[in-house]
Amino acid sequence: MAAQETPADPRKVVGLAIALTALLSTLLIAFGLPALHTAPRDVPLALVAPPQAAQQLAAGLEKAQPGAFAITTAASQDEARELIRNREVYGALVVGADGLQVDLATAASPAVAQIVTGVGQAIATQAGVTATIEDVVPTTKDDPRAVGLTAGALPIALGGVMAGVAISLAIAGTWRRVGTMALFAVLAGCAMVAVLQFVFHTFTGSYPVTSAAAILGIFATGMTVLGLEQLLGRVGIGLAALVVVVVGNPLSGLASAPEMLPQPWGAIGQFLPPGATGTLLRNVAFFDGAAIAKPVLVLTAWLALGLVTFWIGARRSTRSRAAVLEAVA
Numbered sequence: 001m002a003a004q005e006t007p008a009d010p011r012k013v014v015g016l017a018i019a020l021t022a023l024l025s026t027l028l029i030a031f032g033l034p035a036l037h038t039a040p041r042d043v044p045l046a047l048v049a050p051p052q053a054a055q056q057l058a059a060g061l062e063k064a065q066p067g068a069f070a071i072t073t074a075a076s077q078d079e080a081r082e083l084i085r086n087r088e089v090y091g092a093l094v095v096g097a098d099g100l101q102v103d104l105a106t107a108a109s110p111a112v113a114q115i116v117t118g119v120g121q122a123i124a125t126q127a128g129v130t131a132t133i134e135d136v137v138p139t140t141k142d143d144p145r146a147v148g149l150t151a152g153a154l155p156i157a158l159g160g161v162m163a164g165v166a167i168s169l170a171i172a173g174t175w176r177r178v179g180t181m182a183l184f185a186v187l188a189g190c191a192m193v194a195v196l197q198f199v200f201h202t203f204t205g206s207y208p209v210t211s212a213a214a215i216l217g218i219f220a221t222g223m224t225v226l227g228l229e230q231l232l233g234r235v236g237i238g239l240a241a242l243v244v245v246v247v248g249n250p251l252s253g254l255a256s257a258p259e260m261l262p263q264p265w266g267a268i269g270q271f272l273p274p275g276a277t278g279t280l281l282r283n284v285a286f287f288d289g290a291a292i293a294k295p296v297l298v299l300t301a302w303l304a305l306g307l308v309t310f311w312i313g314a315r316r317s318t319r320s321r322a323a324v325l326e327a328v329a
Contacts, residue, residue, distance in 0.1 A: 027246060034250045034261050040068040040115055041266070043259045044088060046080040047071050049095035057093065057123065064122075077101065084108075084136050087283060087291035090257070091116035099129035105137035107286035109257035110145045137286055140201050148202030149281060152192060153254045156217055157245045157274045159188060164225025165237055174314040177230075178307070181222045189215030203285040213284045213292075217277030220299040223306030224273065230313030248272035253279075270294070273302050 045061075047054050058071045072089055074080040080092035084105050090112045091104035102120030106113040117133055124131030139146045163184050171177045193211040197203040203210055221244055228236030251261065251269025258266035258275070269275040280295035 034265065035255070037262045038111075038256050038260045040065065040112070041259055041261075041263055042070040043068060043090055043112055043115070043257070045069045045071055045116065046074045046083050046089045046092035048074045048077055048080050048092060053095055057095070060123070061119070065119075077103070081136050085287060085290060087287055090259075093120055093123065098132075100124045100127070100131045102131055102133045103136050104133070105286075106135050106139050106144070107137045107146065107282070109260070110139065111256040111260060139286070140204055142201035146202055146282075148196045148200035149278065149285075150254045152196060152281075153249055153252050153274050153278055154245075155192065156214075156221060156277055157249045160218060160221030160273070161225050161237070161241050161244060163188075163222045164229055164240065167222075167226060168229045174230075174310075174317075177226060178223070178310065181226055182219060185215050185219035185222060189213075189218050192218075205285045205288075209289070210281065210285050213280045214277070216296070216299050216303070217273065217280060220303040220306065221273040221277070223310065224302050225306075227306035227309035227313070230317075231309040232313075236309075244273055248274040251275060252277075254282075271298055273299065276302075 077094045083089045090108050094101035104113045104116045121131045167177050167180050171180050190211045193214050225240040228240045251265050252275040276295040276298040283292050
């Protein structure tokens, strides 16, 4: 005779449905709000012009789009381009005898490059001069909008979470799990960059160096998940997923730029694994490693957090098992 199923508690059914609905709504808000409110906010921009003209241009930009740009004055076009290559500004407006030169870096952000181009053309039209556009640090011709890099953000985030869960379930032995996560990070980082560089043609830089950046990002993300799971169990997995996927991915700024997101969320996103990983990959692949100190430090901190929480959780589990064995004996 088949065993009858125990009827589910209606309160549990309703509670689970409400919780899942809340989760879905939170995901929609987390991914939708940044996209809806994308606009330039204190985007660093260099200006090369005589003092009086520079003041007039800066005032005009502020009047046209209040708070959109943070202007840095450069002494020459060469200095402005150096600022662009060092990731200190996104572009430059250079006033010269022949008109207006607009220097930009599509590799830093195609969305910002488009905005800077429009601003330069509008200024030139108003002044009755010619605007010359030059892409100082371009993307590749096969992936002009660096879509591959943007698409890679979610796999890194989800991959770290899934790897943490899978390893915690499938691998026995405390430190074997750390070794497995490290191996996964190396293989996944190399594979991801291989796809981006040799299949999508998003990158053209040094494959080993770019792979090292991806490995650090994936290892930091995965160890965060593994460490919180070891320390807090299922709650830890949920917390890690919240930080990495629900919050970290939409605030990464990869689809536009951190300065295009509502503040302070754009800045906060750079302190979370997806944002730091995306910025590190962009700066290594397109800017010869300029301005990588911050994302490297952020990812190293998350990796350290994962290792420390994992160690604490492992010690607690060891003491608990020892106490049980002692009680049985």
